[in-house]
Amino acid sequence: MSNTKGSKHDDCKNFIPVDAAKGLCAWTNEMIAIDSECCPKFEELPKCKNCKSFVDRTKDGLGNCVGLEDKSFWAYGEMPAVNCQGWNN
């Protein structure tokens, strides 16, 4: 369980995205809107925005990733990092 403040459903590990607006809660199998309020079972999904290697963040949600072998490349905070070997929280 994590702090859900400022989070949306597609920031949660238990969320199965269906489209850009909604998805399924893996626990309940119910359809929920991505932007609706998260519940206490919220578990943070690895994303660039919650990685320590995501630096120089801008108001657009962009920043730089310094955690992979190319040392530095721009990244966007909302990208899932489930399969990123450099994700570091």
Next chain:
Amino acid sequence: MTELDLQRKKKLGDILAEKGLGMNFQYGGKAPEEIVDREFQDLKPHPRVEKLYDLYLNTLSSVSMEFGYWYNRTYAQHEYEIPVYRRAKALAVAFAKTTPLIIPGELIVCCKARYYRGSFPMPQLSEGFFLAHEDEMYQEALKRGGESSGELSRVGAGGGNVTESFGKIVSIAGKFGIRAEEVPALNKIAKAWYKKSVDDLGNRWEREVPEYDLKEKIMRTMICMFDSGYTLPQGREVMSYYYPLEYGFDGLLAMCEEKKAEVAGNASGDGISGMDRLYFYASCIELIKGIQTWIENYAKEARRLKQYTHDPKLLADYDKISACCEWIAHKQPRTFYEAMQMIQFMHTITLNEDALSGMSPGRLGQVLWPWFEQDVAAGRITEDEALELLELQRVKFTCFDVFASFGVVGGVLSGNTFNNLAVGGLTRTGEPATNRLEYLMIHAGMTMPCPQPTLSILWDEKIPEDFVLKCAECTKIGTGYPAWFSFRMGTEFIWNHYQKEGMTLEEARSYAIGGCLETAPAVWKVLHLGGKEYEVPAGASQPAAVGVHFISNPKILEMVLFNGYDNRTGIQVFEPHGKKLESFDEIWEVYKDYYAKTIDVLCKCNNIQHDIWRKNNMCIIQSLFKPDCLDKGHHIGDMGYRWNGTYNIESCGTINMVNAFVALDKLVFQDKKYTLDDFRKAILANFGFYKADEIDSFSLAEQVKKDDGDEFDAIHGDCLQAPKYGNDDIAADKYLILWEKWFTKVAHTFESLFGLELYTCQNSVSTHGTQGRACLATPDGRLYGTTFADGSMSAYPGTDRNGPYALFKSATCWDQSWSQNSQMNMKIHPLAIKGENGTRHLADLIKAYLRRGAHHIQFNVCDSKVMRQAQANPEQHRDLLVRVAGFTQYWVEIGKHIQDEVIARTEYESI
């Protein structure tokens, strides 16, 4: 004009009816007042399929940047690598990193992106659209502060298309939704490709063609509407699933390693490209590893999802998925289920390489037969279980979206992806190729009616009659599939065309349909399973429909009549011919001259676009899958495929052109009733009618006359009453013969970038709507902006007055094997073919047409009143399917200009 104004004015259909000259929108009787439903509407898919399909119907077409991000980052990282290897690395990392998505209840998994109906932009092909809309999208993204929670029920009019931004979703290209948070990433990636994309580089180099200025004018005036080199460079072809199905990915890895060692440092007598083989095999190795990781990630995801459920059925599903993915990431599939899952991965992988449509499974029932046969014999699967898998596959394929610009997605494709699955045909040795699995595939098309895969039957006299009747039953459900093809005509075309590349008749028999109606060559490969050998077909050609697309035939005639000048845009397109046009022959000569100039410049420019594509954005995935790239060590850009002469010229509006020729020749040169100037004046005045766009209706009968429009009544009436194609009237049909004899032959005088001659392709997809809108009134009486007749052999709506057999005789007045295809659409009222007798009548009708030497026919079995109702109340008809040109699509996802045309097609009340 207000709605009320419109209602007060007279429509063309009413005017003609008053004069006793009604257009014939019904033939063979009159439909009953009440709506008649289609047969077999009580068939249902398996419960789990129904649930997933319901989810699909409520899913928005969505894009995410994940795949594209990893592709671009890796591509940048390897800036100084050999281009093919650089691209392979980028693709491999993108596959390995993209988050897998499994929806509970799925048994066949794998999505293009992390959405159920997901896709992603590929600015490496064309970034101009995003940059043009960058600020607009960015501002839209900034505005998106609202909650999306109230928007779950937004699906309705427009189906799953995100036609407008809402909540935190930004609409792109009038179809796709993207999270506002991802728009800055999209813009960033698009900017990185500025002046580097295939589109930009292609444009830079095509300007070197001396006649480039003409090409610009041709595109701006919509004489042609499609640059194929950077929009949809692959597709309209048949997949080869053979290699991973035979060897497994580990086997392919070993093969590539061995080949790489064999060719490293050896030119083997080929001083130009012999050395390239090393880089190709190394690229394949990288790519296979990325693909294997992607498949394994799905296994992991299935295992992860187990934590959320105690439902034993769901737990069993996840175990089955993970075990399957773990196995097929490395080995040859052992069971029908594993083979089906392998197909899903391979198909999705292919779709993720390029923006492409028409990636067709081909004769999949014959490819999968070994697993089905052995599983059924061993009791590992029942037919009902196989049917469920086939239904699941239909939903997964329907989820595929192709991301391209609005003009391509809306104007050409109508949002369709054209994954064509063919049944029937003959084996290499000329025996019927039909098998029991193909029966189930047709049945799955009935129990799970949805657009993909669309179905085609390759009909031959030897195909068992009960199979033909099963396909006719499927046609009656009203989804528009299967499309019916003459196997003999297809084989004739294929063999004639590819003999130059060494094709034998036996090889020609392996062909299938790629995309809508594109006859696409293949080969036979030997597959081993359970100690048995099978011969299976495998696609082995370049995209069977790239090149010069689509030329508006009526628009060229407009150019002839107006001395090369486009009145709609005010552009002088062609050099003025300056001729008086004193005979039809003279018109025909100028017509051919303008047409040939059009092909010539478009062919040269498209060759350059495709050349840039093959150099900078080359295809590696299909090169890995399709014969004979692995044998040759060359990707498709270097002619690694077995068959390479696939480039074509696509036309649009043929029948309006034919009817226009008839009217001009008769009224001006034979009867001398009008002068060409009379025609020009009437055309510019749109025969006294409003433009279609002004009244937002695109079928002829609905067009509205201006209050002061009487001046052109006589000439318009004569144009409409002139003989028309589709009535077995040689006075009209002779112009079709004239056209086809020239068009199909002149194509061979043009050369693709592969140094091979072009051929003609005659299906309009959706361009007859878009290009109709750009075309003034035509001498056949058609009005400005109205949709052309679809395809190439369908009659113009309301003009086929003598019944289906007369239409068939008109359509087969020329040798259809000269062309890659032809296209015939018919609309039949459900009552006309009701019951078992109706099914037989339908099958007999089809066979009568195909036996006459036709290439193709397909049907909308639907009461036109249902379509009118659906146009008025789209939200009540989310799942209504119609056949447009060569594809089946949701009514609510096609544009109004096409809807109007489908409604207007002549409805046969009896056959």
